[in-house]
Amino acid sequence: MEQDPELIHRWSEAKAAAWAQKHGWLVGCNFVPHTAINQLEMWQPETFDPFLIDKELGWAEDLGFNTIRVFLHQLLWEQDSQGFLERIDLFLSIAHKHGIKTMFVLFDAVWDPFPSLGKQPEPRHNVHNSGWVQCPGYDVLNNPDRYDELQSYVEGIVNRFKDDERVLIWDLYNEPDNMNLTSYNDQDYVLHKAELSRELLRKSIIWVRAINPLQPITMGPWQEDWSEVARLTRIDHYMFSHSDIISFHCYKDAEITEKHVVDLKRYNRPMLCTEYMARPFGSTFQDILPVFKKHGVGAYNWGFVAGKSQTHCPWDSWQITYHDEPELWFHDIFRANGQAYRPEEVSFLKQMLKEKKEVLLAEEVA
Template sequence: MLATNVTVPFIEHDPELAHRWPEAKANEWMDKNDWLVGCNFIPSNAINQLEMWQAETFDPFRIDQELSWAADLGFNTARVFLHHLLWQQDPQGFIARIETFLTIAHRNGIRSMLVLFDSVWNPFPKLGTQPAPRHNVHNSGWVQSPGYDVLNDPLQYDSLMQYVKGIVSHFASDERVLIWDLFNEPDNMNLTSYKDDDYAMHKAELSMALLKKTINWVREINPSQPITMAPWKEDWSCDTKLTALDNYMFTHSDIISFHCYDDVKLTEEKIRHLRRFKRPLLCTEYMARPFGSTFQDILPLFKKYKVGAYNWGLVAGKTQTHCPWDSWSTEYQNEPELWFHDIFRENGEAYKPEEVAFLKEITKKKKEKLQKVA
């Protein structure tokens, strides 16, 4: 079905738009799902996507325990990162573990946003035993997908087709999967950590080339779930200020997602800017306490505008995302007094009990509505 505001001649030059959901369908999807509130999830005993999913370290018990804590907060969704190397290593085993995860999440009343590609942190991912965390360094072991060797070589992009098609086709009609996030922060240059500045072309151009292929692969399958992509930091105030990549992501997503770790004033400005696209909005990363991005300030704003909300982090563990971004350049001997991300300690103790009480209160009406329907 063609989007109502797109002409046929334009579609002929931009085939990725041919099967974009119409505005009405996107808004109907958002209404059906009520207010989405959740988190970016990785179990506390995994340092990255590979350790979360590899057969030797996949931990259904820990996942179940931690997702039950999320459900108790009133969360109804989780954003979860996959990785192409896991498919290349063992497609059937990877699918089986995703099935297990989705079963656990669904049992806890949580539907999953699955992320296919990611351009953040370590550009050289490797299967096998993952490194131990660096002392109090934020996300010291997180890995990109694909890594530098593949993203820097467009001739290798088609090797990722079976991963995308294999995963999406298997779960294309699965109601436990809420939405597909095709690419997380595709133009992130990681300048404060790994410094991705050694590409033959600009990373944003390479990522867009892969993203275009990925959209076509997914649209060929035509999953029942919508697709989105994750812009993260540029000026979105008007079309003339958009980067080519951000414009592409906003105009090709069924449901628009974005990242914002700003205070309430700047967050509201971004929401107002993005509403001009007339699509439902999901903020798939927020909540950085030192920046004024807190649950108490930001969630009422998201609820007012009916913006879906996914904070970064649930349980402080091997990712160490309770430590600040500048821990890559500033040494922290002790745990920061003010946590950056995350809600719970590994034993389930709340970092800030008042935050937990607030989350349960702001999601209470949503939970009561769901219970009545059930």
């Protein structure tokens, strides 16, 4: 019987476990500099700011973060592939200088379905992620005949960095079935989004598996009931069963978060929570990180420095007007000047991650 091309080169459980052992407990954040409203503004040559990135990643290093999750976009590849690769390489050098490994996200189904290059919009006042864009946009996702146009983007990025130790892992698709019902409402534009995204994801897996990079692959499920296989959506089952390393999103309190972790142990693979930390929901550093540490789950909170993405404002800012900065921030850790929103959170992170580093150093000596 011919082997499923999507599963060729899928890592064994033993290989995945060895990868996790090599990297230890991974803790970091989803990163975009505070002057960028989205992935395009972060990476376009006119607004790419390596000096600011260096400064902000210095703050991440000071906390003890050892990894970040960063979003790319195919329009940047189509605009100037060589320039884009050069900026990615520079970014990786900056992160590496700070002892930080990078997870790159290739596709993203969340927020504005109509991305365009050039000057990006100014933020809508106190609206959460008012300018973040999907990748690919509606015009490509809604036309499967165009999916092969994305092959050069996927292969070009992965091939360039397939042996690069500065890249930790490839996250192929962020929340591919998210319909953005409370913001842009994709059901007005795209029918059967989950099925379309699954087909693009399937092709992406084949493209990346053929390259067989040094790094593992993962994908970003976000639905909330993974208690048993029979309850999984078709696309979540597909993502879990094709990932080398299991990743998931959870913005719930410690009890629900731990239940997700326990449920996902059925896959017998290392785990990363690639999005968490929403203070109003009881998803805080003090409550959630001890759960992840207990189970050895990597952790990436959403948001780092509050800025043009405005993710310190809540999701419901799309429905409710917030004239002033919310008293309780939703995401993010620092203000643009480097001042901590909650100094006690920063102290907690430094202490917990210092203890992690001391344990790793002790193990190396032993």
